[in-house]
Amino acid sequence: MTAIRFLVNGAPVELEAPGMRRLLDVLREDLGLTGTKEGCGEGECGACSVILDGEVVVSCLVPACQVDGRIIRTVEGLAARTPDGRILDDLQAAFLATGGAQCGMCTPGMLLSARVYLDAGGGPDEDAIREAIAGNLCRCTGYTKIIEAIALAAETGRRPAGA
Amino acid sequence: MPVEPPVETPRDLPEAFRLLALAPRTPIAGGTDLMVRITGEIGSPPDQVLDLSRLDELRGIALAGGQLTVGALTTYAEIRRSGLVARSLPVLAEAAATVGAVQIQNRGTLGGNIANASPAGDTLPLLLALEAVIEVGGPRGERSIPADQFWIAYRTTALAPDELVLRVRIPLVEARQVRFRKVGTRRAQAISKVVLALAWEQADRKDRWGHVRLALGSVADRPIRARSTELYLEGSRATLETADGAAETVAAEIRPIDDVRSTADYRRQVTARILHRIIRDAGGW
Numbered sequence: 279m280t281a282i283r284f285l286v287n288g289a290p291v292e293l294e295a296p297g298m299r300r301l302l303d304v305l306r307e308d309l310g311l312t313g314t315k316e317g318c319g320e321g322e323c324g325a326c327s328v329i330l331d332g333e334v335v336v337s338c339l340v341p342a343c344q345v346d347g348r349i350i351r352t353v354e355g356l357a358a359r360t361p362d363g364r365i366l367d368d369l370q371a372a373f374l375a376t377g378g379a380q381c382g383m384c385t386p387g388m389l390l391s392a393r394v395y396l397d398a399g400g401g402p403d404e405d406a407i408r409e410a411i412a413g414n415l416c417r418c419t420g421y422t423k424i425i426e427a428i429a430l431a432a433e434t435g436r437r438p439a440g441a
Numbered sequence: 442m443p444v445e446p447p448v449e450t451p452r453d454l455p456e457a458f459r460l461l462a463l464a465p466r467t468p469i470a471g472g473t474d475l476m477v478r479i480t481g482e483i484g485s486p487p488d489q490v491l492d493l494s495r496l497d498e499l500r501g502i503a504l505a506g507g508q509l510t511v512g513a514l515t516t517y518a519e520i521r522r523s524g525l526v527a528r529s530l531p532v533l534a535e536a537a538a539t540v541g542a543v544q545i546q547n548r549g550t551l552g553g554n555i556a557n558a559s560p561a562g563d564t565l566p567l568l569l570a571l572e573a574v575i576e577v578g579g580p581r582g583e584r585s586i587p588a589d590q591f592w593i594a595y596r597t598t599a600l601a602p603d604e605l606v607l608r609v610r611i612p613l614v615e616a617r618q619v620r621f622r623k624v625g626t627r628r629a630q631a632i633s634k635v636v637l638a639l640a641w642e643q644a645d646r647k648d649r650w651g652h653v654r655l656a657l658g659s660v661a662d663r664p665i666r667a668r669s670t671e672l673y674l675e676g677s678r679a680t681l682e683t684a685d686g687a688a689e690t691v692a693a694e695i696r697p698i699d700d701v702r703s704t705a706d707y708r709r710q711v712t713a714r715i716l717h718r719i720i721r722d723a724g725g726w
Contacts, residue, residue, distance in 0.1 A: 280448075296445035296447075296448075297445075297447070297448035297450070297490075297492065298444075298445045298446050298447075298448045298479060298490055299445050300443060300476065300479075303442065303443075319443075319480055319482075320477045320480065320482065320483075321473055321476070321477060321541075321544070321545060322630060324542070324544060327544055330547075333518070333547040334543055334544055334547065335544050335547050335548050336544045336545075336548075338476065339471075339472045339473050339476040339477070339548060340472060340476070340548070341448065341469065341472055341476065341490075341492065343448050343450050343492050343494075344472070344492065344494045391543065391544075394543075409542075409543075409629075410543065412542040412543070412628070412629030412630065413541065413542025413543055413544040413545065413629060413630055414542075415630075
């Protein structure tokens with residue numbers, strides 16, 4: 279067992295865990311953050327994607343010993359907390375608006391890959407969006423509505439405040 | 442639940458070497474291969490793991506003495522972003538861009554690709570064609586292994602059990618042309634059916650090819666050089682006749698197998714076709 283400290287969605291976390299425990303299991307089993315899904319468990323499908331120090335990674339392939347001292351963002355950290363409750367991230371609102379989610383299994387990973395893409399200045403260009411989510415498999419939607427959602431969020435994010 | 446073997450995280454290379462001198466440990470860098478093994482679905486999980494992630498001396502890309510040096514812990518994403526790579530060896534960034542998708546490129550490392558020794562390892566044919574030298578180290582010191590002596594059998598390297606891949610040195614050669622192609626089921630997240638890297642030296646377009654190096658992945662039990670085809674191309678010009686002959690030679694030279702990802706026949710035909718096309722494009726006809 280190793281003492282591991284990191285930030286999840288802005289909150290400090292400290293736990294004792296085997297160093298080779300998958301970050302996916304730390305999040306879901308140890309911390310109860312079940313928004314992160316397990317799909318294939320071998321780095322192929324992207325369902326367990328989280329943001330680690332600003333980069334999207336698959337949490338099934340990250341051992342706990344490598345997240346000590348680092349910053350993690352999961353789908354639970356996307357919506358902003360306010361005194362009046364939670365305000366959905368632009369991307370979440372866009373997925374709702376376009377029907378970008380069906381069964382929901384790929385959605386958290388799609389949202390986080392898209393978040394990193396938009397934060398890096400990505401725009402509504404379809405080819406660029408397809409490359410950004412190439413590591414996230416969806417078995418329901420055929421991707422069209424997901425791509426529409428990300429393009430919509432890219433447009434929303436670019437609008438000046440108050441517009 | 443996956444197996445959770447004990448793991449040590451050394452803070453520097455001397456500490457890593459001390460641990461390796463005590464007992465064999467399976468290294469983990471980006472984890473894109475090893476973390477699949479702990480699920481027990483592919484091969485047996487390791488007994489003890491050595492976490493390399495804090496060995497910062499193994500990170501980074503440098504250009505000196507006509508060589509590009511890439512630290513073993515350098516990720517594919519770092520290679521893609523590197524201005525040095527873009528200026529001095531853009532084909533390396535091109536190859537890194539074909540690995541997995543962004544999640545894998547953010548974690549997977551060049552040293553990991555080398556040490557994992559998959560016959561389908563995407564960057565390995567390129568390292569062979571570029572005549573890269575793999576620098577390794579352990580408790581008994583460092584040594585250099587030419588890429589064509591590194592992958593010695595199926596998933597087996599020239600590394601001793603207590604050695605780590607430290608960095609890769611790639612000689613930069615004026616007038617060298619390099620081409621890289623990967624063929625998979627889809628563009629992202631695909632394990633290759635064929636990987637091809639071709640390098641040659643040529644003063645101008647009319648000139649004969651010299652120092653031809655052709656390397657292939659996914660067509661043998663390890664990444665290989667296609668030496669008969671190299672000999673065929675040596676001293677030739679990029680004509681239709683050359684392309685036809687080289688395609689025929691490489692198809693006869695390789696012995697791919699049928700497996701879950703492709704068939705021997707497909708691999709042979711695609712390898713020949715890619716090579717034909719590269720020669721056609723180089724000849725401008």
